[in-house]
Amino acid sequence: xxxxxxxxxxxxxxxxxxxxxxxxxxxxxxxxxxxxxxxxxxxxxxxxxxxxxxxxxxxxxxxxxxxxxxxxxxxxxxxxxxxxxxxxxxxxxxxxxxxxxxxxxxxxxxxxxxxxxxxxxxxxxxxxxxxxxxxxxxxxxxxxxxxxxxxxxxxxxxxxxxxxxxxxxxxxxxxxxxxxxxxxxxxxxxxxxxxxxxx
Numbered sequence: 001x002x003x004x005x006x007x008x009x010x011x012x013x014x015x016x017x018x019x020x021x022x023x024x025x026x027x028x029x030x031x032x033x034x035x036x037x038x039x040x041x042x043x044x045x046x047x048x049x050x051x052x053x054x055x056x057x058x059x060x061x062x063x064x065x066x067x068x069x070x071x072x073x074x075x076x077x078x079x080x081x082x083x084x085x086x087x088x089x090x091x092x093x094x095x096x097x098x099x100x101x102x103x104x105x106x107x108x109x110x111x112x113x114x115x116x117x118x119x120x121x122x123x124x125x126x127x128x129x130x131x132x133x134x135x136x137x138x139x140x141x142x143x144x145x146x147x148x149x150x151x152x153x154x155x156x157x158x159x160x161x162x163x164x165x166x167x168x169x170x171x172x173x174x175x176x177x178x179x180x181x182x183x184x185x186x187x188x189x190x191x192x193x194x195x196x197x198x199x
Contacts, residue, residue: 032178032195044169044176046146050107050139053119053132063131067102067177067197070169072149074110074162075122080182087186088168089127094190100197107133109151109164111140170196 045060052058069088073081085106092104104127108114111134114122119132134140144151151164170178170193177196180189 032192032199044147044179045171048139048143048146050133050135050143051116053116053123053134055116058133063103063105063133064171064173065103066172067100067193068105068171069102069193070105070107070147070171071167072107072109072144072147072151072164073166074108074164075114075118076110077162080166084166084168084182085126087182087184087189089130090186091189091193092127092129094186095193095197098190098194100194102193102197103129103131105131105133107140107143109140109144109149110162111135111137172196 048060050058052063069091071081071084071088073085075081085104088104092102095102106119106123106126108119114132114134116134119134123130123132133143135143147169149165149167151162154161154163166182168180168182168189169176170180178192180192
């Protein structure tokens, strides 16, 4: 076989493999915009033990039953968290209209101020299906590490702020599905989630 024929057939093989991979990608139901994650999708999420806004101890298995949207924030946040949380809750309402149920979860990164009572008030003022989670600082840090989020106290006294990452994570019982940056609109977010719901 000549060198040119070898290159030709090698090229054909590469193209064939690429096409097969393309169709496998779509046929496998992963055409919903799954984002590549360093370390693999399995590196996002994991075990945690926290306390919900009613004072009940829960694990990730109690909270993630079906499609679940997880956000790490704090109730004293002056700007970013309220906007992100409202965006997530608007997405939940859009999906409700499509008969797609998703559970919004708010995990505090400020357990010092976000007591059970503070979270309870926050949840009931926000959405009937919102779940608020708190715990000891160590428990919150463990959950944050599982989701590879970042937070750091900034300032002293009672009016300190917290620097933190702002991703929202779409999960189900099988694990991580997708993350959303804060610049995405609720309609686009709902479209992506509905794709996963119908896979």
